[in-house]
Amino acid sequence: MRFLIPALVLWLIPCCTTKAAAFDLVAREMSRILQNGHYARLDFDDELSKRIFNDYVGDLDPSRLYFEDADILKLGQKYETELDNMLLGKRSMAAASEIYGVYKKRVIERAAVVEQLLKEHEFSFTTDEFIARDREDAAWPKNAEDAKNLWRLQLKEALLAETLRRQEIARRAKEQGKKNPLKDQPDAKEKISQRYERFFKTIEGADDEDIANYFLSAVARAHDPHSEYFSARELQQFRVNIQNRLVGIGALLRAEDDGATKIEGIVNNGPADRQGELSLKDRVVGVDSKNDGNWVDIMFMPLDRVVEMIRGEDGVEVALKVEPAGAPSGETRIIVIKREEVTMKDELTTAEIIDYDKGQDKMKLGVIKMPSFYFDPEDRAVRVSRDLEILLERLKKENIDGLAIDLRGNGGGSLEEVRRITGFFVGAGPVVQIKMTNGHIEPLKSPFRKPLYDGPIVVLTDKGSASASEILAGALQDYNRAVVVGESSTYGKGTVQQPLEISRFMPPLANRERAGAVKLTIQKFYRVAGSSTQKLGVVPDIILPSVRDALEVGEKYADHALDYDKIRRAQDLKPYNRQNLFITMLTDKNAKRVSENKDFSYILEDTERVEKRMKENKVSLKMEDRKKEIAKADLRRKSRNAERLKRFAEIEKQDEATFKMYRLTLDDVNLDQLPEVNLENDSQRHMRQAKDEVADLDDTPEWPSGVDATKREGLSILRDLVGAVKASKLAGVLERGD
Numbered sequence: 001m002r003f004l005i006p007a008l009v010l011w012l013i014p015c016c017t018t019k020a021a022a023f024d025l026v027a028r029e030m031s032r033i034l035q036n037g038h039y040a041r042l043d044f045d046d047e048l049s050k051r052i053f054n055d056y057v058g059d060l061d062p063s064r065l066y067f068e069d070a071d072i073l074k075l076g077q078k079y080e081t082e083l084d085n086m087l088l089g090k091r092s093m094a095a096a097s098e099i100y101g102v103y104k105k106r107v108i109e110r111a112a113v114v115e116q117l118l119k120e121h122e123f124s125f126t127t128d129e130f131i132a133r134d135r136e137d138a139a140w141p142k143n144a145e146d147a148k149n150l151w152r153l154q155l156k157e158a159l160l161a162e163t164l165r166r167q168e169i170a171r172r173a174k175e176q177g178k179k180n181p182l183k184d185q186p187d188a189k190e191k192i193s194q195r196y197e198r199f200f201k202t203i204e205g206a207d208d209e210d211i212a213n214y215f216l217s218a219v220a221r222a223h224d225p226h227s228e229y230f231s232a233r234e235l236q237q238f239r240v241n242i243q244n245r246l247v248g249i250g251a252l253l254r255a256e257d258d259g260a261t262k263i264e265g266i267v268n269n270g271p272a273d274r275q276g277e278l279s280l281k282d283r284v285v286g287v288d289s290k291n292d293g294n295w296v297d298i299m300f301m302p303l304d305r306v307v308e309m310i311r312g313e314d315g316v317e318v319a320l321k322v323e324p325a326g327a328p329s330g331e332t333r334i335i336v337i338k339r340e341e342v343t344m345k346d347e348l349t350t351a352e353i354i355d356y357d358k359g360q361d362k363m364k365l366g367v368i369k370m371p372s373f374y375f376d377p378e379d380r381a382v383r384v385s386r387d388l389e390i391l392l393e394r395l396k397k398e399n400i401d402g403l404a405i406d407l408r409g410n411g412g413g414s415l416e417e418v419r420r421i422t423g424f425f426v427g428a429g430p431v432v433q434i435k436m437t438n439g440h441i442e443p444l445k446s447p448f449r450k451p452l453y454d455g456p457i458v459v460l461t462d463k464g465s466a467s468a469s470e471i472l473a474g475a476l477q478d479y480n481r482a483v484v485v486g487e488s489s490t491y492g493k494g495t496v497q498q499p500l501e502i503s504r505f506m507p508p509l510a511n512r513e514r515a516g517a518v519k520l521t522i523q524k525f526y527r528v529a530g531s532s533t534q535k536l537g538v539v540p541d542i543i544l545p546s547v548r549d550a551l552e553v554g555e556k557y558a559d560h561a562l563d564y565d566k567i568r569r570a571q572d573l574k575p576y577n578r579q580n581l582f583i584t585m586l587t588d589k590n591a592k593r594v595s596e597n598k599d600f601s602y603i604l605e606d607t608e609r610v611e612k613r614m615k616e617n618k619v620s621l622k623m624e625d626r627k628k629e630i631a632k633a634d635l636r637r638k639s640r641n642a643e644r645l646k647r648f649a650e651i652e653k654q655d656e657a658t659f660k661m662y663r664l665t666l667d668d669v670n671l672d673q674l675p676e677v678n679l680e681n682d683s684q685r686h687m688r689q690a691k692d693e694v695a696d697l698d699d700t701p702e703w704p705s706g707v708d709a710t711k712r713e714g715l716s717i718l719r720d721l722v723g724a725v726k727a728s729k730l731a732g733v734l735e736r737g738d
Contacts, residue, residue, distance in 0.1 A: 477538065648703070
């Protein structure tokens, strides 16, 4: 199975009693897989060894706060050009462990410095001191004294930021007549201490499997940004992300600074919900993964380990020791829940119908929201193309005039799924071209003779639209089948990955149970017009302002990214007539609306401010300066909120007089009458989530009708397109052609 996934997202997942695999052997087999199977076919030589070394120490200490200059020099002299030989010689874990051991030693030393400074040092916020906002390219600390001064500045910034945050929250709570949600929390120093304590304990508690994970991840990513090593628990999470289901209790967890794990959400009608005892904001402090009396204290345990313990086999009970929300400190109770399969319905494809049923320009628009291109290889009924086909059939039954496909934030998924889905809109023909490492090019074609939907389409994209999303958006653009609207480009990932379980390549008698997997880049993909999306992404037909244009987001900023190139156009590509998209007319109307839109004006202002801040790369540690910055931001916020409250109220009235919005999920498709969108109820439809009292103080007005500025402009463009298509059909000038 081939996948196109740039990133994994942890949704819910120390202790693993299973014996660790022989990681020297795992490392050798993974290296051989990369040598023989990676698209770039990199030589295992001194150059690659240097990459691996630099990536490993950089991953461990990205802000250069722990290692000292002498550490890097000494370790580099010993290992920088030897890791390639050690990997292939089944002796790399000694190097990985030694490097991690030096890192751990420095972490313990910095922990002592943090404790001493927080207890004894009097931090002054009246002097003109600054700290770098981004230390990725900073020098390593020269020695312990240099590191101590660096940590003094780090703690000073953390304390200043926490103090100012608390003051701002207290002020907003008072202004809004609400209780200060931080009133009963430990003071700022204690909060910072807890935060670092959790991190330090994680580093100190790392076992051989963790160290192997850190090191082998660096080995894989030295080849390209999307080649990854998965530990056993990460492989489990990868499967969850692809399949959109898991076996567990149906709860969303969050790590707390004080070491506990808090219940942030409970899936409606899931195992925990039906059992009935677990409540939002309960704090989990212990887990008995088989309900057999073997309790594990999970205080300060990494969240992924906690989740791994709570997940398990279908039908097997797990016991949780919890401190109930609102109970006196120290009070605990035991809750036993039987694990079951849980479908992550919030991550399924959904739709809306926007019925403009008033005035002269009556029309119905469909909106498809696809969070990912999910696919369950164990159950072919669970796949995004099946879900989308069901939703499209209902949208057609509702006689929609146009369709918006929202791919914002969609990081990719199954190559086969995007091939099928593209065929829903273009019918017969090539969808994407795949290039092998030997130069052979294979076109992947739509499996359908005719499109399932042949009406006007707008595709919404952003910097988070990656991989499979870029195949779909790029194909629809190359076929002149849709107008692509969004940020300046998509992510820019143009490679295909294949996950391989390393245990399959290990000798029969080796301990293979927790060997993990490698997801390696095996191919590059190209648009049917011949261009790669690698580094370039898909550039929309109509570009909307975005603050992310000021940030380093995308493949072109990633280390070791493969290069952009082009190949020939697919032979069987038969695009529609581009004139049928009316790009010039749509662009002109869009430009006028954007120039008059206050929200896009705010975005442009914010973009300029972020660009300046990124360029300066420094943060003042002077209380007076920071308060001035906060005062300016607060004045800007209040001014914008006042303007928006008035304007949004008018827009809301116009919306009520202009259209109705209907919800369409897989649970709704067979209803005679689709339910109207209810923003408050729909947000809690699949999962009840704990109220964030701090976030509740954010008084920024909600988007009118729940439609953000980009989506609203995308719908306006779609309405313009539908109107132009209807007018052209009446005039008899719409036709297909090259």
